[in-house]
Amino acid sequence: MRRHDPGRRDRIVEVTLDLIAEVGVAGVSHRGIAHRADVPLGSMTYHFDGMDDLLRTAFARFAEHFSASYAAHFAEARTHEEAIAAVVALVRDLCADAGARDNIVAYELYMLAARDPAYREITGRWMAVSRSELERWFPPDVARQLDALIEGFALHGALDVAPLERDVVASAVRKVVGV
Template identity: 50%
Template sequence: MTGSSRGPNDPGRRDRIIEAALDVIAEHGVTGATQRRIAEAAGVSLGSMTYYFDGRQQLLVEAFTRLAESMSDRYRELLDAARDVREARAAVVEIICGPVWGRPRDLVLSYELYAFTARDPALRDVVGSWMRASRAALGKHFDARTARALDALVEGFSIHNSMDTDPTSRADVAAVVEAVSAGATPPRPDTEG
């Protein structure tokens, strides 16, 4: 149970703390994301952090959950707008090459999430939920095996392109997406949603 029983004076404070945690993680990494730094970035007292969170661990889990949900929403919006497989392929290319995965801050936060999850199993549920959401969005257009392959492709290309001095071009990404999904069978109606 968190802190005191009286209500918050600033209803936006909890969200501000979570966003500040993501900013601090992006700048200093998980190991540098101390409660003191996060409180300072959020413009709140260190003591007031205990009102909203049982500790640093809970705050990190909630911050990474927010990141995963935000990324999933952007991913899903592009795929939901696709009316057919051709448009779904174009959406996958946009996810890889556009700002959905390509924002430097989001990439750094994703790397931090993966590294933190490798060391702390409590975050595996967050990552697992994110992967299931991504595959479900892809599953509206592609069979389960292809959706899984495309999801891995999204992450792989995004990571490689962010690190490579000669990133894969949009045209080459599109060719690979086409090749991976060429033999895909349409999803069965009873597996949609």
């Protein structure tokens, strides 16, 4: 029984995202999260106003973290060519094992957003970030096409339908960009 536990709220959110990645939104429960985060069940309804509040908070944090990661890939780019390389690297990272977790969580969020406007607000902000990041380097239409391409490659990577060779990605990106 420990009463002093700063950052407990944060830990709950963190654990929630981990569990979503493992068992999906469908599989998470107050009890499961509480056990994993090593907090009493009562903390769930104390820190969050019900399950929906918790999920929204978790996904909002996730989107923020993901947007930052997206932006980080382009942060170092100085030339057009480097921006293209950044897109390829982004796809590679999304397909990597480390990125797979984020990928899964992202699709869970998509599913919620497809049905609930409250979550669509989160995905909307996020997509605005990724779009604007792309538009710093490419014309609007090309940015939209690249966005779709990245998303598609990431999805196929997450389902490990095929090893997804680097050259195939790079070639597709170059064709869409038009160089």
